[in-house]
Amino acid sequence: RGEIISGGNFHGEYPAKALDYLAIGVHELASISERRIERLCNPSLSELPAFLVKDGGLNCGFMMAHCTAAALVSENKVLCHPSSVDSLSTSAATEDHVSMGGWAARKALRVIEHVEQVLTIELLAACQGLEFLRPLHTTEPLEKVYQLIRLMVKPLVRDRFMTSDFEIVQKLLIEGKVWQAVQPYMEHD
Numbered sequence: 762r763g764e765i766i767s768g769g770n771f772h773g774e775y776p777a778k779a780l781d782y783l784a785i786g787v788h789e790l791a792s793i794s795e796r797r798i799e800r801l802c803n804p805s806l807s808e809l810p811a812f813l814v815k816d817g818g819l820n821c822g823f824m825m826a827h828c829t830a831a832a833l834v835s836e837n838k839v840l841c842h843p844s845s846v847d848s849l850s851t852s853a854a855t856e857d858h859v860s861m862g863g864w865a866a867r868k869a870l871r872v873i874e875h876v877e878q879v880l881t882i883e884l885l886a887a888c889q890g891l892e893f894l895r896p897l898h899t900t901e902p903l904e905k906v907y908q909l910i911r912l913m914v915k916p917l918v919r920d921r922f923m924t925s926d927f928e929i930v931q932k933l934l935i936e937g938k939v940w941q942a943v944q945p946y947m948e949h950d
Contacts, residue, residue: 773862777845780865784872788837791872791879795830798879801886802827813889813917820920823886826927830882833875840868840875881931884910884939885923892916902946909933909942 802823804811814822844865848858888910891899898904913933914926933939 772858773860774845774858777860777862777865778843780862780869781841781843781845784837784865784869785841785843787869787876788834788841788872791830791834791837791876794876794879794883795827795834798823798827798830798883798886801883801890807890809890809893813886813893814919816919822917822920823882823889826882826886826923830879833879837872837875840872844868877931877934878927881927881934884930884934885914885926888914889917902943905942905946906939909938 800806801809802812810822811817812820812822812824812827814820844861847861850856851859884906887903888907891907899907910930910933913929917923
């Protein structure tokens with residue numbers, strides 16, 4: 762008929778909203794993880810040595826690692842403000858409703874990276890906590906994760922630069938090695 766009818770399918774607001782929801786949902790993993798790190802590091806709650814290290818006073822242990830996790834969670838809270846609710850007129854007022862989809866995607870990716878970092882800190886803190894409970898053992902899948910991490914990172918006996926420890930464990934997480942360690946125990950018939 763010589764007509765062009767737009768159903769609005771060109772608009773990036775739909776993926777922007779999905780990415781905003783993704784960031785909000787994924788952020789909760791880090792928020793919950795940070796609370797578990799707090800419980801591990803707090804001797805009143807865990808009955809483990811403060812900040813998961815002997816000779817606390819001479820050593821900070823996981824104190825700064827927990828502060829890092831808390832900072833990442835706080836930054837995520839700001840990043841989780843939805844992009845899709847913001848719109849500015851552009852192109853001499855011909856673009857009257859901008860989706861902000863590109864910014865939503867960049868923020869969601871940043872939130873996911875922060876979640877990976879917080880989960881990494883929790884994995885290392887949990888392994889450190891297990892050091893103080895030996896010879897007791899946890900569940901078989903968690904022992905597999907512990908063994909995997911301890912193959913790559915030694916326990917924290919005294920303060921050291923931990924960035925390389927975090928990078929190693931984060932790589933294990935990203936590459937799916939942690940999941941591979943527990944996956945056989947998660948499958949149901």
